[in-house]
Amino acid sequence: MTGTPHTGTSASPTPDTTDVIVVGAGPTGLLLAGDLAAQGLSVTLLERRPREAGNMTRAFAVHARTLEALDTRDLADELIGTGTRLTGLSLFGKLRLDLSRLHSRFPFLLITPQYEVERLLERRARAAGVDFRFGAELLGLDQPAGQDTVTARTRDADGTPTTLSARYLVGTDGMRSAVRQALGLPFPGRSVIRSIVLADVRLAEEPAGLLTVNGVGDAFAFIAPFGDGWYRVMGWNRARQVADTEPVELDELREIARRALGTDFGMHDARWISRFHSDERQAPAYRVGRVFLAGDAAHVHSPAGGQGMNTGLQDAANLSWKLAAVLKGHSADPEALLDSYQSERHPVGTAVLRSSGAIVRLAMARTPLQRALRSAVAHLLSTVRPASHKALGMISGIGISYGAPRHAHRLTGTRAPDLTLAEGRLHELLRDGTFVLVTPADSATPASPTPLVHAHWTGDRATTLLVRPDGYVAWASERPDPEGLRHALGR
Secondary structure (H helix, E strand, O other): OOOOOOOOOOOOOOOEEEEEEEEOOOHHHHHHHHHHHHOOOOEEEEEOOOOOOOOOOOOOEEOHHHHHHHHOOOOHHHHHOOOEEEOEEEEOOOEEEEHHHOOOOOOOEEEOOHHHHHHHHHHHHHHHOOEEEEOOEEEEEEOOOOOOOEEEEEEOOOOOEEEEEEEEEEEOOOOOOHHHHHHOOOOOEEEEEEEEEEEEEEOOOOOOOOEEEEEOOOEEEEEEEOOOOOEEEEEEEOOOOOOOOOOOOHHHHHHHHHHHHOOOOOOEEEEEEEEEEEEEEEOOOOEEOOEEEOHHHOEEOOOOOOOHHHHHHHHHHHHHHHHHHHHOOOOOOHHHHHHHHHHHHHHHHHHHHHHHHHHHHHHOOOOHHHHHHHHHHHHHHHHOHHHHHHHHHHHHOOOOOOOOOOOOOOOOOOEOOOOEEOOEEHHHHHHHOOEEEEEOOOOOOOOOOOOEEEEEOOOOOOOEEEEOOOOEEEEEEOOOOHHHHHHHHHO
């Protein structure tokens, strides 16, 4: 959807102006705002919570593809120091996925609290000049037809109404997104699991070093170590389906763990504990005129596989360079480029809904037929290498790619690995937030309508690669093709 609906009116004062308004200061919004500000754009980040509000969030897993994205922002190594690495995933008591087989600089799953990710991203965004406005609640949006701005109507922490105008606005404000509601977009789907209990605890007995997951039909649980003596534990009991507001005690989680895992590992001293439900929902459109949705505002799914925060961060990485290219006048077809955010990321959101949903449904298998299916899936993924490779690629994000034009080179739309080039690692070269052109040794730098870094292979490889700022291949050729390269750079 690329129309420009009018979503409200207000007799408000002349608004402040900025290039981009980002609504929601979670990981997705922080990465997006930081990317745009790093490109010299003015960005205002609105967050309904007060600055001092705590954020004991549910996410704890950072997958390989997300670590690669953070590496291109020089944040990955520092984040790794805050958590613990898992080189395998244990599922259903029978299946072990070996993450060390991932073709990545980060062949593991990093277990670290979401607030550590937010801390690094907020520091980067502030250093880049993002204007943070905590305690700012979005009341509505205006996109008057024929104008090249969108206006946000907000209320400050002290209750003062304000307006802010921008060229574009991005809603990264979670499942109950005020931006999505202001656009009038539906959020179809349903609740798949009620009354999940979540806690950070200490354990008297140390479990195996892998992420431990198991389901017995009436209950499932998993345990993941943070690496500092704390463990994230999640559990569900079919026999206790109560509202999120019902009180929860550690004894309830202990009982779930004993049923699903055979032991509660002596869990004690919960630093926080809560109850929540899990939905599977996706907005039909990630773009409406000058407004975009990303992260949980666009899609939510079960926590199985730990893909939620990771998918949102990849949304931001995809959208940020496209907005920057349009705002800086580097795109020959701005509308097509911005529309590609929907065509690339919406199918990924759908795929994550399906894969995470499949994991949780297998974990909840209750009937003999369902359990037999779970055993068959576990056997397939354990013994058939292509199947396990595909599963690893989906969960880690390494295997996700985007569609390519007909007759395009086979690498077009795929993730570019962290290549070692004459000028350094590809991820380091991408830190400027520009395209990277990789050519055979001694090739001259071509004229380009958009800024790029020109790098060379260290050997005699003849392939030419044009790598997008988000680390995906925009164009490739096995032979010199100056005209094709000019066309790709112009597009």
